[in-house]
Amino acid sequence: MKQIFEEIKFVPGVLGVFVLHAKKGILGSSVPVVFKPEKLLEISRQLLKIYSVTRMNLKPMQDIALYFDGSVLVLRKVSELVFLVVICEPQVNTNMLNMSVGLAGEELLSKLNIPETAQTGAPTPKTLDEVRASAPLVPSLQRIEDNLATLMGPVAELVLDEALNEWFRGGGNSVDHLPRLVTILCREISDPDKCREFQAAIKP
């Protein structure tokens, strides 16, 4: 990240830059000492508020720039949760800055291992409850629950809860990851024939 910051600061007029994660806070920064951590946090909070209000009421914004008398503050969206914030002098070359920030954003995406699906569209569910309630997953999880109950009876709910926990801890949080959940459940079912029956029954 240090190299990314240095490349952005190479643009004349750039005073500082930091990476902001909407849930985790500031991931890294290279700013003048006058920008104490609490100041950066307050700025970050307000910038995220501006981003959220536009996202909820208007459109998701790619760039948000605040022009003050003595400086310019630019927020560039890297993904739904990650942003680059650049603090500049008013006379900064905006074309050069845009190019530099655009390139930095792409490099940051790969460095932070942000998957393609997290860059646009709906935010990825963060808790198991959110995952269970997320619209694309509800029908599949309901089918799984119903068929598991048919197979296992009253213990099905407990088995499913434990399997979902294991699945979620292993990174499962979308329809694409469901095959792994089925594998976990088949391990609990243990009988290969019943497992095949279960897999056939839960197909949409």
Place this chain on the structure above:
Amino acid sequence: MSKINEFLNELGSLPGVDSYLLVNDGGQLVTKTKLASEELGAAMQVILLASRKIQTSLGMKRLRHLNLADDDGGRLLIFPLGRYLLGISQLKDQVEHDLSALVPELIKRFQSKAQ
């Protein structure tokens, strides 16, 4: 009010202006063009409040304007004008016109006329 109408007429004729909306410091709509949405006024107020807090944190004297660009290339500019807040939506295919320079020039011209 006629000075404001004159100003708004000229504003609407600036190259690249798609629509605009003017609200007072209470968030109430003063006027808008047909294409501007009323929800924008409330959003602008929230954005201004957050920007003022950033201004205080940075120790800056004045917030000149905000420039917001969406994923589709559309642009929204917000100008605090004393007791008013002006929001301007810029045409997507005319972003080469620097409204962030043209609008303050227009404002300055009307302010010096008023003096």
